[in-house]
Amino acid sequence: MNFNTWINIFTILENNLRRVCMDFKLKIQMLLFFGSLLSALNGVTMAASGVADVYAIRAGRIVTVSSGVIENGIIIIRDGIIEKVGDNIEIPVEAELIEADSLTVYPGLIDACVSLALKKKPVKKPPDSSSDSDGETSPPESIALLQPEWMASDWLDPKDAKIKSYREIGVTTALTALDDGIFIGQSCLINLAGDAPEEMIIKSPVALHIGFARQRGDYPSTLMGVMAFQRQTFLDVNHHRLLWERYARQKRGWRRPLANKSLDALFPALDRRMPVIMLADRENEIKRALALAEEFRLNTILAGATEGWRVAELLKSQQVPVLLSLNFPKPDQVTGYPFKLKIEGPKTEPASAEATSDKKSEPEKDDAEMSEIYANAARLSQAGIKFAFCSKGLKKPEDFIKNAAKAVKHGLAEDAALRALTLNAAQIFGVSNQIGSIEDGKIANLLLTTGNIFEDKAAIHLVFVDGKKFEVKKDPSKKADNNSGAAPANVSGAWSVTVESPQGAVAATLTLHQSGSEITGEFSSEVGASPIYNSRLSGNELEFSVKLIIAGSPLEITFYGTVTGNSMEGAIDLGEMGSAGFTAIKPEYQRL
Missing domain, CATH: 3.20.20.140 (Metal-dependent hydrolases)
Structure with a gap:
């Protein structure tokens, strides 16, 4: 082969080698690109599904308790721990971002x-503790x-x-x-x-x-x-x-x-x-x-x-x-x-027309x-x-x-x-x-609220416990205590009550008599009847206590119910026995 032939062969080999190298480089770049994309998408998917263990809270105010207040700060939570808290922190790409510019973050309450x-x-049961021969x-x-x-x-x-x-x-x-x-x-x-x-x-x-x-x-x-x-x-x-x-x-x-x-x-x-x-x-x-x-x-x-x-x-x-x-x-x-x-x-108050007519002075x-x-x-x-x-x-x-x-x-x-x-x-x-405080390395127990926690208008939006996020959803049907000026619901009548106790459903009867917000009555069940006491009706929120005799011992239980028309539902505080739910129905014709 002459010299020109060799030149052509080497030229072809050079072009093929360059093409192979370019293809390899392109593949490496594509792998890096798609790897980064997959990682980012994975973080976004986890955050969207609510199962991410990394959160970034960008808050208007962070009350650390131990180190003062951080304005416009950021908290990073990872694996249930506060990874970082401060005012100039880089947010991890895999974190679920919580925008809380209008909220205040406090340590979780204890x-x-x-x-x-x-x-x-x-x-x-009495332990084995009889006296021994040495006079114990x-x-x-x-x-x-x-x-x-x-x-x-x-x-x-x-x-x-x-x-x-x-x-x-x-x-x-x-x-x-x-x-x-x-x-x-x-x-x-x-x-x-x-x-x-x-x-x-x-x-x-x-x-x-x-x-x-x-x-x-x-x-x-x-x-x-x-x-x-x-x-x-x-x-x-x-x-x-x-x-x-x-x-x-x-x-x-x-x-x-x-x-x-x-x-x-x-x-x-x-x-x-x-x-x-x-x-x-x-x-x-x-x-x-x-x-x-x-x-x-x-x-x-x-x-x-x-x-x-x-x-x-x-x-x-x-x-x-x-x-x-x-x-x-x-x-x-x-x-x-x-x-x-x-x-x-x-204590006596001087009688006056203003004193007798102003009912709002009683709380004061x-x-x-x-x-x-x-x-x-x-x-x-x-x-x-x-x-x-x-x-x-x-x-x-x-x-x-x-x-x-x-x-x-x-x-x-x-x-x-x-x-x-x-x-x-x-x-x-x-x-x-x-x-107890918001610091790097501590357990991520936090609450996010509007404004000062000690003010009536404050509302809790989010709570973190061990880094787990819980949304606090207020029931719009329930009226707050500061709206207690609303007309009281009509609760007078005979209610058929179903208590969801730890042992199963229990039927009972609740008979109520009402004069404005003053409530009296009786609660009857298979263990007997008991008058209600400590009753309070605020709008459609009813609270009262009864004392039942269980196994020969008195047990005080307290009902907290929300009234909607002729139905009521809520919770019962059973004291040392825990709690239970209840529902009640008052047919229209049973009103007293």
Whole structure:
């Protein structure tokens, strides 16, 4: 072959090689392009479907609690954790973007003491605790109130209907335990989301709970009896431990002490390894609780303390933190009221045409009588006492925030109130590195609301619990309390009620008599009839309580219903037994 032929061959090879290289380069570029496109589309698809675990919240205002307020800030949530919070953050391409320029973001609220998300209360049986030959004393016969080994974490119910009610007012975390008894059991700190108990638990156990429940017709039936029972039990624990310590040193020649799981469960409390939450509301209960704590050197937290202002100096001197109940007592339930009434006489208002005609002045009069009670939190704050708010004793979850706002109106600083709803509880329970404020690395428990959370016009739009997003949808058929001036619904008549109880549907009859907003009547079921009390009708919202005798013991239940014409539906607070739904129908011809 001549030279020209070789030149042609090399030219053809060069052109083919260049074409192959260009094709390969094009393929690589196409692969990179479609890979990026697929990744972006995947993120968009996940966000659109609501299953993305990455969120970016662009908010007008972020109240961190721990580090002030961030205006026009961004929060990145990934895998249930706050990845980043600040005012100049790059938003990940895979994140679901939540535009909240007009909203304020707060840390999720913490209810510091409540009976929530628990299965039906177990039957309390006396533990095996008879005396042994070494003289170990058994607790009194009303031993059913001695169950410190009971663990709330073993009885969690993720399907409790009340969880949603609390979550929709912004509560994302709660300390839950039984709310009655003497040695009640051990509490559990939970997040209010999850399909299984294990998904809800933040810390367990948190504390041993001790109460001052009296037994009607049985020991202990008085406060002094309860104190004697508590003190004797702690003495029994010390003696029980001494027997076992002696037996551990020398087993030969000594009778083996009897096992007692209830007394064993109190060891950590006496060793100060576990805090003791004392449920005490009234002045005398608080003083005796603190005396017991001082005698046995307990690491004490006080819960309830609705008369805390009466013993503020004592609480301060003993450095006792408080889980302050927002279940305000009535003035006549406060210690010293009968004596005050006897000395000062009943309050009278000067009669006048204006006073008798202005019905709207009644709420203001009631508020004036309650001012000292509403100012309880402010008094504790002024005394330098650390406290967190709880709903202990409240019947309606929505009153939790409303009553916190009343505390603010009666002298409590807003920032102190917000800390009492968030970071203070986290610090008291030893989990402030996980919850209580909006910080990098903490659990993504958040609530998004319009404006100031303590204002009546504030409305919660979104709640995040463990990074899971929940939309709060208000029922337009329900009227808010501040619209209570609307004409009351006609509820007078005989209602056929169906209660969806944990054991199935139960039929009952509700007979109501109405005079304006004044409601009286009777509730009848297979367990008997009971008059209603504490009734309140606001527009089409009806609330009332009844007391039923179940297995020989009184049980107070409270109905919350929304009336629409001749039908009614709502929820029932069953106290320690949880909650249930109900519906009722009133045929037109049954009106009274």
